[in-house]
Amino acid sequence: MFDSRPDRSAEVVLVGRSNVGKSTLMRELTGHTFDTGQRPGVTRQPNHYDWNAEDFVLTDLPGFGFMKGVPDEVREEIKDDIVAYLETYAEQILVAVLVVDGKAVIDIIDRHSGPDEIPHDVEMFHFLRDMGIPVVVAVNKMDKVPDRDERLDALCDRLGLLPPWKQWQETIAPITAKRGSIDPMTEAVRHHLHEQQRDDLFTFF
Template identity: 50%
Template sequence: SFEIIFVGRSNVGKSSLLRELFGAKVRVGKRPGVTLRPTYIQISDLLITDMPGFGFMSGVKDRKQDIIKDKTVHYIEDNAERIKLGVLVIDGPALPQIVDRWDSRNQIPIDVEMFDFLREVGIDTIIAANKMDKVKESEYDSLLDKIAVRLGLEPPWQNWKHIIAPISAKKGDLKALKGLLRDRLHEMKRDDLF
């Protein structure tokens, strides 16, 4: 079977995105920051996995966030063979400042850590840069260049269009991501989806 894993900090819009992509198939009523187990969407033999959101959550202790991170890492390691694709959802407009804040404390931000980790274990990973509706057209490309740099991808971001998909789950503008998913599924001979 094939598995696509969706990961991201909490509040990046991962649930909104999954709802837009898979509609009624998304299990609702999941309490954010409380669920430690992944939730699944099964589409024939394709498994879509929604990992618990990590990063800052108000009211949730730091230790719990470490637990979520460790569980995510273990889950990915244990299932790496079956996981054909990773989608790392980020809050596009917020990412550069978040990364810089962590850098200034000599820490690696969880987004960057996850991106590196997924690729280290050999999982092809797409960056879904969400909330791009918040970005002015005049600042669009420069923000995406900043995101690329923070992820260790040399700008211009357009060189990474096979990896970076600017989207807005809120506006339902998912063209870039759907295009990349379609390409990857085509490579896996799974043209029946999307």
């Protein structure tokens, strides 16, 4: 289990598969560069970023799902640790940002949908919501997606949200973290912070 978390009562977490751009997004939000490897699964522990004067921490959790060269049992262990972390701190987590790769997410979900299998992204989305944690799905790398609205509608459909996606702008946020184009996500996060009377945290988003 991860045990490096600073003692803070308010938290926003980034979750998602390996290589979807969570660390890039973290850098955009904090201005701070974290160690990221070229290989998926390099981040095995959470990256926490906290501001000493504030009772708030931003956490980038390790990537889950398939990782090249990482044994199945290690992958399962990481996923179990992520789930345990989210369950442990659910009360303190104000918003979870589920980062997905806009170009690949539909194919990945469809490839893993079957009678005995729920795709990780869909499972995580519902798991977070079931725990009462507001979720923003940051659909990253949108600069590489030509059929934008169609792709976002399809993602809503897979997540059990009725398309069109534009009616879910507090939940679905198309971004390109590498280019610093993350406004739809920060607006969605602010919406959920406001709902919880935490406008004081807007300075971080």
